[in-house]
Amino acid sequence: xxxxxxxxxxxxxxxxxxxxxxxxxxxxxxxxxxxxxxxxxxxxxxxxxxxxxxxxxxxxxxxxxxxxxxxxxxxxxxxxxxxxxxxxxxxxxxxxxxxxxxxxxxxxxxxxxxxxxxxxxxxxxxxxxxxxxxxxxxxxxxxxxxxxxxxxxxxxxxxxxxxxxxxxxxxxxxxxxxxxxxxxxxxxxxxxxxxxxxxxxxxxxxxxxxxxxxxxxxxxxxxxxxxxxxxxxxxxxxxxxxxxxxxxxxxxxxxxxxxxxxxxxxxxxxxxxxxxxxxxxxxxxxxxxxxxxxxxxxxxxxxxxxxxxxxxxxxxxxxxxxxxxxxxxxxxxxxxxxxxxx
Numbered sequence: 001x002x003x004x005x006x007x008x009x010x011x012x013x014x015x016x017x018x019x020x021x022x023x024x025x026x027x028x029x030x031x032x033x034x035x036x037x038x039x040x041x042x043x044x045x046x047x048x049x050x051x052x053x054x055x056x057x058x059x060x061x062x063x064x065x066x067x068x069x070x071x072x073x074x075x076x077x078x079x080x081x082x083x084x085x086x087x088x089x090x091x092x093x094x095x096x097x098x099x100x101x102x103x104x105x106x107x108x109x110x111x112x113x114x115x116x117x118x119x120x121x122x123x124x125x126x127x128x129x130x131x132x133x134x135x136x137x138x139x140x141x142x143x144x145x146x147x148x149x150x151x152x153x154x155x156x157x158x159x160x161x162x163x164x165x166x167x168x169x170x171x172x173x174x175x176x177x178x179x180x181x182x183x184x185x186x187x188x189x190x191x192x193x194x195x196x197x198x199x200x201x202x203x204x205x206x207x208x209x210x211x212x213x214x215x216x217x218x219x220x221x222x223x224x225x226x227x228x229x230x231x232x233x234x235x236x237x238x239x240x241x242x243x244x245x246x247x248x249x250x251x252x253x254x255x256x257x258x259x260x261x262x263x264x265x266x267x268x269x270x271x272x273x274x275x276x277x278x279x280x281x282x283x284x285x286x287x288x289x290x291x292x293x294x295x296x297x298x299x300x301x302x303x304x305x306x307x308x309x310x311x312x313x314x315x316x317x318x319x320x321x322x323x324x325x326x327x328x329x330x331x332x333x334x335x336x337x338x339x340x341x342x
Contacts, residue, residue: 026056026057027056027057027058027059028058028059028270028271029058029061029138029142029143030049030053030059030144030145030146030270030271031061031063031131031134031143031144031145031146032045032049032060032063032146032267033063033064033145033146033147033148033149033153033154034046034063034064034065034076034148034149035065035066035097035148035149035150035196036065036067036072036075036076036107036149037069037072037107038149038195039259039263040106040227040243040248040259041259041260041262041263041264042148042263043075043079043106043239043240043243043244044226044227044240044244044259044263044322044326045146045148045263045264045266046063046076046079047083047240048264048267048268048322048325048326049146049267050079050080050083050085050330051326051328051332052267052271052272052325053083053085054083054328054330054331054333055332055333056333057272058271060085061089061134061138062091062131063076063091064090064091064127064130064131064153065090065091065092065093065124066093066097066127066149066150066153067092067093067097068092068093068094068096069096069107071107071111072092072107073090073092073118074111074116075107075108075239075243076090076118077090077116077117077118078110078111078116079110079239079240081114081115081116081117082114082238082239082240082330083331084331086115086116086117089125089130090118090124090125090130091124091125091126091130091131092124092125092126092127093127093153093156094126095152097150097152097200097203105246106242106243106246109242109243109246110239113239113242114237114239127153128153128156128157128170129165131157131170131173132160132165132170133165135166135173136166136168136173136177138177139177140176141176141177141178141179142177143177143178143179144179144180144181144182144270144271145180145181146182146266146267146270147181147182147183147184147185147207147266148184148262148263148266148267149184149196149263150196150199150200150203150204151185151197151200151203151204151206151207152203154203154211155202155203155204155206156203157170157173157174158170158171158174158206158207158210159171159206171212174212175212175213178213179214180213180214180216180270181207181213181215181216182215182216182266182267182269182270183208183215183217183218183266184196184218184221184262184265185197185204185217186208186217186219186287186308188217188219188282188298188308188309189281189282189297189298189308190295190297190298191219191295191296192293192295192296193294194219197289197296198294201291201294204289204291208287208289209288209289213305214305214306215304215305215306215307216270216280216306216307216308216309217282217287217306217307217309218262218265218266218269218309219262219308219309220265220309220311221260221261221263222262223260223315224260224261224264224265224318224319224322225260225261225315225319226258226261226264226319226326227244227248227256227257227258227323228256228257228258229327230244230245230326230327231245231250231255231256232255234327234329241256244256244259247259261319261322264322264325264326265309265318265322268321268322268325269309274309274312276312276313277311277313277321278309278311278312279310279312280308280309280310281298281307281308281309281310282298282306282307282308283306284301285298285299285300285301285306286298286299286300286302286304286306287306287308288300
């Protein structure tokens with residue numbers, strides 16, 4: 001009986017991956033959009049994305065940084081370099097939804113301790129320009145975007161006009177090239193003043209209400225705690241481990257304390273799909289956001305392709321799956337796909 005259950009779960013895993021993959025073989029063309037400045041789960045999400053790319057499940061096209069601090073893209077480049085992708089394109093916003101004083105210490109720590117060649121933030125391409133270049137170069141309906149921070153860059157992309165890169169507007173590029181936008185933010189089926197939305201309410205309203213295609217929202221991850229295994233199972237010179245230890249602090253044994261995994265959840269769902277980790281709700285209705293009140297809610301029946309995630313495994317099972325990927329050594333190919341729920 002147990003073996004049969006596992007075989008069924010494995011079959012649904014394959015079907016779930018097909019549910020969200022953009023139709024370019026077995027690999028998801030993935031762009032990460034991150035506010036790495038404010039929490040450490042963004043670092044964990046980058047580790048998950050690189051691990052999935054090493055396994056051949058994702059093709060990382062680029063990473064967008066939604067804040068203007070010069071240490072942030074350098075920290076991203078440190079992680080990319082550690083995972084063997086030093087030339088992965090990085091774009092950066094020129095504005096900040098929140099005050100730069102919100103900066104966490106680990107970004108500077110990574111930038112100054114580990115190899116990276118980004119240098120000053122002034123040399124980093126504008127995120128909207130990079131988005132336009134990356135999207136224009138991809139086949140139609142072939143890109144998945146995992147938004148794990150603010151929505152300021154995506155809002156600016158929608159408002160971008162045609163240029164030398166493409167005769168299409170940003171809205172048209174998003175409609176034509178993006179198969180799925182997976183968004184970390186909001187409370188479901190309804191909630192108020194989620195951090196990622198509240199920090200730039202006009203941008204949140206623009207993207208949530210106007211994005212021209214399928215959007216999958218997630219408010220999951222608070223009770224999915226990860227991080228300690230980085231201290232136990234990865235090298236001292238792993239920048240992801242160092243970021244977690246710096247942000248969370250360590251216990252008496254020098255092991256990182258745990259942190260919620262909001263962003264890792266979105267990356268996992270964006271690449272692997274739903275089953276057996278999640279279920280999808282809200283289809284046939286849409287997520288509406290009111291920038292005046294900060295309230296988001298799934299309402300009515302519309303022609304929008306909106307949904308939100310419901311967790312289908314325990315917090316402990318999902319944490320194990322995510323940490324398996326977070327501690328996976330760089331360059332690991334053909335590895336186990338991570339622990340499956342039993």
